[in-house]
Structures are given as C-alpha cells and as structure tokens.
Amino acid sequence: MTLIVVTDLDGTLLDHDSYRWDAAIPALDLLKDREIPLILSSSKTAAEIAPLxxxxxxxxxxxxxENGAGILEGGDAAGEDDAGETPYGRLRDVLDALPADLRExxxxxxxxxxxxVAERTGMDIESAARAQARRFSEPGLWSGSEGDLDAFLAALGKHGVSARRGGRFLTLSFGADKADRIAEIAPRYAVDGSDPTVIALGDAPNDVGMLEAADIGIVIANPAHDPLPALKGEADGRIRRSRLPGPEGWNESLLSVINDTNFGV
Known part of the structure; x- marks a missing residue:
C-alpha cells in the first residue's frame, strides 16, 4: 500500500503555544524509514514552511x-519556483476598496x-517577518459584530474572495483550499494507476475539508479552542480523534494508524 501523510501545523504537529514538535519524532522517524511522504499543509507562508x-x-x-491558496514544490527553498506576480496584491486591493465601515x-x-505580528502570534521577529511574506492570502482578526462580518464576507465574495477560520485567524484568499490541493498532489504518488491512501491530521475548522477528503482523518485535540463538531466519516471510523493534544496526539495517533495491521484492508 502506498501512503502519504498530510498534516496541519499549528496545534497539530506543532504545539499550540510553544511551536515545538519534539514529541512527534518517533512518528516522523517512522515516515522516513518507510519513505512515506509528509505533506505539510498550513496557513503558514512558503517562507515559513520551507525552513521547517x-x-x-x-x-x-x-x-x-497559506490554507491551500498555493503550493510550495519539493526542493523549492523559499518559493522561488513561483516567483513573479502573486494574488496577494490583488487581494489587498479588493480589501482596501471596501467601504470604510466594512474595512475597518x-x-x-x-x-x-x-x-x-510577533505580538499577536507569539513568534520572534524573524519568524514574524517570514509570516508577512505572503503570496496568496491574508490572515487577520475581525473586531466587529457577527452581522457586520456577514456583510464584510458578502462584499468580498463579489470579488471572488472567500474566508476560512483557523485556530487563531480569519484568512482571506481567492479559491482553492487544503482539500483541493490534496486532490492535486495525491495523484503524483500513484502507483500502477492506483492513488495513494491519504492520512490527514488537523485540529481547526480550516482543516475540516482536508480531514473529510482523506481516506483516514485524524482530529488532533486542541484545548485552546472548542472541539470540532462531528465530521462526515467519523461515525464509521474513517475519521478518528486523538487522545492527547498537539504533537503528542499527532505522534500517538499516527503510529497507531500506520502500525494497525487492519489498516487499509
């Protein structure tokens, strides 16, 4: 069986508060030993993801x-393969053209x-600068009412801009999400015409589509926010939930799935 693993970062592979991933080393080593690809899938930028x-x-x-708004190809150290004009400037133009009562x-x-950015994310200055190197999407915070938020999103929608909630931020972008990108990437690992089995791990609302699109989805516990509601496929066991939070839960759950002798039958 050919496997690929697709994982969210913050609150999933990375600890929600410290951004550490040490607890996941046993499962990461298993992936390397078995040559199972690990596809990082995050709201982070190419500049952030490449060194990690x-x-x-x-x-x-x-x-x-950037929540599925783009792909950083393998071996591309900082997104140079996609050099040139990107959607981010156009997205900011749409945002700034909104009426002041919706924009502010x-x-x-x-x-x-x-x-x-460093203060709001808990990053150091260097990491915050990489987070600002955006090419496809704009994360941010909404301080208005829910009613005004609906009007804000409707106004953006007229220009093809959609929004997704992550663990911390509301992220604006044009088009594709994490599930769309999995559908684009997975066939690259097909063997003899058969697509690989996709294992996806995530913790936040912006991971739901990815988890439900995978062959096996693992919801990682994150006490920092409300748990995700029951997902499609959870009742029949295709989607499961971790016992532990963050990288500890990531490690335990992934080892269990990969080593399960019944897995994939």
Whole structure:
C-alpha cells in the first residue's frame, strides 16, 4: 500500500503555544524509514514552511501553503519556483476598496508592523517577518459584530474572495483550499494507476475539508479552542480523534494508524 501523510501545523504537529514538535519524532522517524511522504499543509507562508520542512527532513515533498491558496514544490527553498506576480496584491486591493465601515474592523498581517505580528502570534521577529511574506492570502482578526462580518464576507465574495477560520485567524484568499490541493498532489504518488491512501491530521475548522477528503482523518485535540463538531466519516471510523493534544496526539495517533495491521484492508 502506498501512503502519504498530510498534516496541519499549528496545534497539530506543532504545539499550540510553544511551536515545538519534539514529541512527534518517533512518528516522523517512522515516515522516513518507510519513505512515506509528509505533506505539510498550513496557513503558514512558503517562507515559513520551507525552513521547517527542511528541518523535519521532508524538503523533497511538496507543501500546501497559506490554507491551500498555493503550493510550495519539493526542493523549492523559499518559493522561488513561483516567483513573479502573486494574488496577494490583488487581494489587498479588493480589501482596501471596501467601504470604510466594512474595512475597518478587519486587521490583517499587511496592516500590522512586524512587531505587531510577533505580538499577536507569539513568534520572534524573524519568524514574524517570514509570516508577512505572503503570496496568496491574508490572515487577520475581525473586531466587529457577527452581522457586520456577514456583510464584510458578502462584499468580498463579489470579488471572488472567500474566508476560512483557523485556530487563531480569519484568512482571506481567492479559491482553492487544503482539500483541493490534496486532490492535486495525491495523484503524483500513484502507483500502477492506483492513488495513494491519504492520512490527514488537523485540529481547526480550516482543516475540516482536508480531514473529510482523506481516506483516514485524524482530529488532533486542541484545548485552546472548542472541539470540532462531528465530521462526515467519523461515525464509521474513517475519521478518528486523538487522545492527547498537539504533537503528542499527532505522534500517538499516527503510529497507531500506520502500525494497525487492519489498516487499509
């Protein structure tokens, strides 16, 4: 059986508060030993994901960046393969053209200084600067009412902009999501015409489509926010939930799935 693993980062492979992943080393080593691709899938930018992917030992694998708005190809150190004009400038133009009463309650990474990004994310300055190197999407915080949020999203929708909620931020982008990118990447690993079995791990609302699209979905516990509601496929066991949070739950759950003798039958 050919497997690929697709994983969210913050709150899933990375600890929600410390961003550490040490607890996941046994499962990461198993993936390397068995040459199972690890596809990082996150709201993070290519500039953020590239050094992490290299440190983890999976720089040869593609990664899904900015909530599925783009792909960082394997071996591409910082997104150079996609150099040139990107959708981010157009997205900011749409955002800034909104009426003031709709625009003002939304503050995105492009509205903040690097110090403010660092403060709001808990990152150091260097990491915050990489998070601001956006190519496809704009995460931010909404400070208005729910009614005004509906009007804000409707106005953006007229220009093809959609929004997804992650663990911390509301992220704006044009088009594709994490599930769309899995559908694009998975066939690359087909063997003899058969697509690989996809295992996906995530913790937040923006991971739901990815979890439900996978052959096996694993919801990682994250006490920092409300648990996800019951997902399609959970009742029949295709989607399961971790016992432990963050990288501890990631490690335990993934080892269990991969080593399960009944898995994939």
């Amino acid at each position: 992917r290299e440190t983890l030992g999976f720089s040869h694998c593609p990664a899904i960046v 309650p939304f503050a995105g990474f492009g509205d903040w200084t690097v110090e403010e």
